[in-house]
Each structure stands twice: as structure tokens, then as C-alpha cells.
Amino acid sequence: MSDSLHEPWLRGIAFNPAAPSDVLIRLVDSAAGEAGLLMCGGRDLPDAVIDAALNHPDRVIRRALAQNRHIDPERLAPLATDPSGIVRGWLAGGAPAHLRPRWVRPLPDDILVTLLTARDGGEDGTLTANEIVGELISSRQIPLSFHRFMAEHEHPELRECATWNWRSLTAAQREALLADPDPAVRKAAQERSWVLDPERVEARLPSYGSRGKPSVFGGCALSPAVVDQCFADGTVHPLTWNPHIPADAVARLARHPVAKIRELAAARPDLGPDLVAELREDPDEDVRLRARLHPFPRTWAEYWAIDAVIGHGPDCICPITEPTGEPSPDWFTACAASEEPVLRRVAARFPGLPAELAATLAQDDDEEVRIRLACHHPLAPPHLLLDVFVTRPAHRPHLLTLPAFPRTGLAHLIGHPDPAVRALAAADPTLPEPPIEDPDESVRQAAAANPSLTPQALQALLADPRTAQGAAANPSLPAPRMHALLDRCLNDAATSPPGRH
Numbered sequence: 001m002s003d004s005l006h007e008p009w010l011r012g013i014a015f016n017p018a019a020p021s022d023v024l025i026r027l028v029d030s031a032a033g034e035a036g037l038l039m040c041g042g043r044d045l046p047d048a049v050i051d052a053a054l055n056h057p058d059r060v061i062r063r064a065l066a067q068n069r070h071i072d073p074e075r076l077a078p079l080a081t082d083p084s085g086i087v088r089g090w091l092a093g094g095a096p097a098h099l100r101p102r103w104v105r106p107l108p109d110d111i112l113v114t115l116l117t118a119r120d121g122g123e124d125g126t127l128t129a130n131e132i133v134g135e136l137i138s139s140r141q142i143p144l145s146f147h148r149f150m151a152e153h154e155h156p157e158l159r160e161c162a163t164w165n166w167r168s169l170t171a172a173q174r175e176a177l178l179a180d181p182d183p184a185v186r187k188a189a190q191e192r193s194w195v196l197d198p199e200r201v202e203a204r205l206p207s208y209g210s211r212g213k214p215s216v217f218g219g220c221a222l223s224p225a226v227v228d229q230c231f232a233d234g235t236v237h238p239l240t241w242n243p244h245i246p247a248d249a250v251a252r253l254a255r256h257p258v259a260k261i262r263e264l265a266a267a268r269p270d271l272g273p274d275l276v277a278e279l280r281e282d283p284d285e286d287v288r289l290r291a292r293l294h295p296f297p298r299t300w301a302e303y304w305a306i307d308a309v310i311g312h313g314p315d316c317i318c319p320i321t322e323p324t325g326e327p328s329p330d331w332f333t334a335c336a337a338s339e340e341p342v343l344r345r346v347a348a349r350f351p352g353l354p355a356e357l358a359a360t361l362a363q364d365d366d367e368e369v370r371i372r373l374a375c376h377h378p379l380a381p382p383h384l385l386l387d388v389f390v391t392r393p394a395h396r397p398h399l400l401t402l403p404a405f406p407r408t409g410l411a412h413l414i415g416h417p418d419p420a421v422r423a424l425a426a427a428d429p430t431l432p433e434p435p436i437e438d439p440d441e442s443v444r445q446a447a448a449a450n451p452s453l454t455p456q457a458l459q460a461l462l463a464d465p466r467t468a469q470g471a472a473a474n475p476s477l478p479a480p481r482m483h484a485l486l487d488r489c490l491n492d493a494a495t496s497p498p499g500r501h
Contacts, residue, residue: 005468006489010035012449012472013482014043021048023482028052028061031490040064050075059084059124066091069101073108080114085127088115093135102375102398103320106143112136117157137164144324156182166192167219196244198223214238240264241307243300251275259284266290267306269297293340301326309345314368315394320376323352333357341366348372355379374399382406390421419443426450436467445470 013019014027014035025048027036039045040053041064053065054075059082066079066087079091092115094104107115115136121127136142150162151173162169163177163185177189194200198221205226208216217230218238227249230236239245240253240261253265254275259282265271266279267290279291290310297303305327312318329352336347336357347353348361348369358379361369374380374388375395385405389396390413399405413425419440426435426446434447436457448461448470461471462485471477472485 003492004465005463006492007033007035008465008469009462009472009485010489011038012469012474013485014039016473016475016477016482018475018477018479019482020479021046023479023486024049025052026483026486026490028056029490030058037061037064041067042070043068044070047075054078059087062087063090067093067095069095069105073105073111077108077111077114080111081118083123085122085124085132088118088122089127089132089135091115092132092139092141094139094141100140100319101401102317103401104140106146106322107141109146112142112146113155113158116161117155133161140319140321144322151177156180156185159185160188163188163192166195195220197221198226198244202226218242220244236261237264240268241303243270247272254279259287263287263290267293267297267303269299269303289342293342296335296338296343299327302331305346305349306342309349309372310342314371315392317394317398320398323350329353336361341369344369345372349376351377353377371395378404380404386410389424390416390418393418393420396420436461441466445473449473449475451476 010027010032011034013023014032015038024039024045026032027039028049029036037060040061045053045068050065050071053061056062062079062082062084063086066076066082067090068076076091079087082088082091091107091111094100116133118129118132121129121132147162147165147168150158151169153159153162159177159180159182162173166174166189169177174189174193177185178193180186180189194204201216201220202223202225205213205216213235214237217226217235218241220242221244222230222239222242224246227239227245230239231252236253236256237260239249241264247270250265250268250270251272253261253268254271255278256262256265262279262282263284263286266276266282266287271279271294273295276291276294279287282288282291293306297306301324308318329350332347332350332353335343336353338344338347344361344364344366345368347357348364349372353361358373358377359381361373362381362384364370364373370384371388371392374384375398382404383406385399385402389399389405408428408430410425410428411431413421414431414435416422416425419438419442422435422438422440423442423446425431426438426443427450429451431450431452434450434453436444436447438444438447444467448458448467451474453461453474453476455476458471458474458477461467464471472482
């Protein structure tokens with residue numbers, strides 16, 4: 001057997017679902033190179049392997065574990081106080097933005113409290129505590145429930161953090177933070193409260209550049225002078241979703257010469273019935289559609305639920321966020337029964353939709369309704385998940401993470417022209433003959449990992465560079481054979497271990 005097989009064997013064993021702890025622990029060794037790092041960061045691991053990685057002297061191993069989203073996050077708690085700021089930062093940041101899944105699993109409260117109240121960034125000084133908190137805030141790992149209770153938390157540092165989302169707090173919470181017994185919290189509350197004070201907003205506006213002003217115009221309380229200036233400058237787009245503008249400004253938006261502005265204004269929940277009637281006769285089709293949905297969006301939460309669907313298209317891979325409690329389940333139920341496809345698409349994104357309605361939407365005539373149900377609802381039928389996988393490649397990474405996604409009964413897809421579809425079928429353990437000679441490498445590797453293969457076939461595939469990685473990942477590979485492969489790989493690599501950075 002050639003040394004060229006070492007890397008495929010290591011990578012295959014690293015992701016073999018049947019590999020026992022004593023096999024996987026050997027891959028934590030530096031001699032295993034990238035395979036060990038990929039294993040620590042990219043698959044579920046037995047407790048013994050997690051412990052080995054948590055206590056490993058090389059921070060690169062611990063750093064890889066910090067980004068693992070397949071194991072119980074409670075097991076990652078020691079990394080929140082890791083000596084290395086790099087490790088803490090990777091735990092706080094989660095997966096890199098370009099690899100981040102659509103649904104991000106939140107971190108447990110105890111880890112969040114540790115990271116948000118830390119006095120330093122670790123013993124090695126690679127990151128500051130504030131830099132780590134910044135990673136955490138942008139990671140989408142803080143659940144809404146945690147945001148809600150921060151304002152009343154016993155830790156002053158967390159009450160101070162609560163002021164960052166000043167507009168989302170209740171009036172009672174804002175008043176309590178402004179009168180907080182801790183001076184640092186009071187100061188932070190006073191500094192953040194400017195966003196709902198039109199005079200302070202106007203005074204601060206000159207300090208914002210062209211990139212920062214849209215966020216102010218879209219969410220802060222604005223004075224009449226600032227609103228007038230927006231119309232004069234042609235910067236009215238953010239005003240269309242600002243809930244703090246006066247009624248006369250809403251009317252000006254509804255009659256704006258630019259159709260896109262009228263369209264967005266037509267969805268506002270504070271639009272009067274006369275303006276709604278006027279916009280239903282608008283010459284622009286998109287404006288008429290938005291107006292036709294009125295008075296369905298009666299709250300801002302309903303407005304945003306509809307906005308998350310309109311114009312996004314069937315291949316939208318926007319982040320999937322947890323339900324906020326608004327709109328109400330009854331509102332989504334009404335959307336599901338609507339004749340408007342847009343509203344049924346909205347309903348399909350709600351994971352709490354009753355089973356009977358989910359079953360109805362799974363057969364909806366509108367493809368986008370079916371796609372959204374497949375991606376968002378836990379009761380979407382397996383046949384629908386498979387259909388969307390086959391027809392919409394953009395959704396494949398997310399669909400493969402869903403528990404209901406089918407893994408058997410796929411023989412009819414073996415001849416599909418798309419290699420990704422054939423690879424899925426090639427892994428079906430009920431196949432009588434996995435397609436190990438497929439011209440595509442991903443299909444061959446999936447076939448080589450199929451547990452239906454005979455021991456004799458598996459041995460031949462281990463010796464073939466085209467299928468060695470898949471064969472090493474095959475769960476029917478005996479543990480002694482895994483150890484024997486590791487002996488060869490790690491013993492030969494021990495004299496010149498790959499560097500880890």
C-alpha cells in the first residue's frame with residue numbers, strides 16, 4: 001500500500017460514525033495533522049474524545065473543538081475560560097460567516113454569562129475581552145430568551161449589555177436601567193437612550209457618515225426637521241420601515257414618485273384606510289400587491305414577517321431565526337388559509353404551524369410555499385425534503401442537517417445527472433450494489449462508505465486511492481483494522497509531524 005493512502009485513511013477514519021473512542025483519541029495526536037483538526041471541529045464525538053480535546057496542550061486542537069456544532073454545547077463550557085483568547089474567541093464567534101449554517105444553535109446561558117462578564121481575554125493576551133464579546137454578538141449564538149432577561153440580570157455587566165438593544169426593551173425595562181443602582185449601568189443606559197430622543201438624534205446626526213445614517217433614519221426617533229431633510233436629500237428609503245415617523249411623513253411616502261418607496265410604504269401597519277385604498281389602485285403591480293395584503297399586517301412584527309418573504313425568491317438562504325412570540329400563532333394560521341401565495345409562504349416559515357396545516361402546505365400549488373415549509377417546519381414530510389434537495393441545490397446543506405431527511409429508499413436516484421444527488425443515493429445502506437465505479441469522486445466515496453459492502457469489497461476499496469477515504473469512513477470497518485491503518489499512518493508521520501497554526 002502506498003504512503004499516498006495515508007491522508008485518505010486518516011480523514012476517513014476521522015469521520016467514521018462507528019469509530020470507537022480509543023481510535024478517535026489517536027487522531028487528536030499532532031501526527032494526524034489536518035484530519036484530527038477536522039474531526040475535532042466537524043463531527044459528534046464520544047465523551048472520552050471530547051475530554052482529550054478539552055485538555056489537549058495544543059490550543060489549535062481546543063480551538064477546533066470550540067467551533068464544533070455537533071456535540072452538546074454544555075460540554076464546551078470549559079473553553080469559555082480557556083487560557084487562550086484565540087480559543088475563547090472561536091467559541092464566541094462560532095462558525096466563520098461564510099460557513100455559518102442557516103440555523104445557528106445558541107450557546108447555553110452559563111457560557112454566555114462567562115463570556116460577557118469576563119474581565120480579560122485569556123492568559124496569552126491574544127484577544128481582549130471586548131473583542132471576544134464582539135465576536136459573540138455577531139455570531140447569532142445569543143438566544144432571544146437571553147436578551148430578554150439580561151435587563152433584569154443580577155450581573156451589572158449583563159444589565160449594561162442589555163442597553164445595547166435599547167429599542168427592543170420594554171418601557172419599564174428602559175426606566176429601570178436609567179435608574180439602575182450600578183453607576184456603569186446608568187451611564188450606559190443614558191448613552192444608549194438617545195436613539196428614542198428626536199432632539200438628541202438630530203444633534204448626533206452630523207457625526208454619522210453616509211454609511212451610518214441609513215441605520216439612524218430606519219430605526220431612531222426622528223424630528224420633523226430630519227424627516228424633511230430626508231425627503232429633500234432623497235434618502236427616504238430607510239424611512240419606509242421606521243415606526244417613529246409622524247403620520248404626515250407616512251402619507252408622503254405613500255405618494256412618493258418612486259414606485260419602490262410606495263411599495264414599502266404600502267406595507268406599513270400605521271397606514272390609514274384611505275391611503276390603502278389609494279395604493280390598491282396604484283399603476284405599479286408590486287405596490288398593488290403590498291396594498292392588497294392590508295390590513296393583514298396590523299403590527300410591526302407582522303410587517304417584518306411578510307417582508308422576510310417578499311422578493312426573496314425560491315433560493316433564499318437567509319438565516320433561520322427562532323420564533324419571537326410575535327406574530328401570534330393565530331396570525332400564521334390565518335396566513336396559511338389565505339388565497340395569497342405570499343401569505344402562505346409566510347405561514348410555511350413558522351415552525352409552530354399545526355400538523356394538519358403543515359400537511360396541507362406540503363402539497364401547495366406554489367413551489368415557494370413547499371420550499372419554505374421544507375426548510376423551516378419540523379413536520380415537513382421526508383418526500384418533500386428530498387424533492388427540494390433534488391430540485392433546489394441552494395438548500396442542500398441545510399436540508400442535510402434535518403432529522404427527518406430521508407437516507408433510504410433512494411435507489412431511483414442512482415442514475416440522476418447531478419453528482420450530488422447520486423452521492424446521496426450512493427450512501428443508501430439498502431442499496432444492493434453501491435456505485436463504486438461512478439465517474440464522479442464524491443459518488444465513489446459515498447458508495448465506498450456504504451455499510452452494505454462486503455468485507456472483501458471494502459478491503460479492495462481501501463487500497464484504491466479513488467475510494468480509500470470513503471472506505472475508511474465505512475461503519476462496517478472493524479475497529480482492529482482501523483487501528484492497523486492508524487499504526488501505519490501515525491508511525492510513519494511521527495518523524496515529521498505536520499505543523500499546526
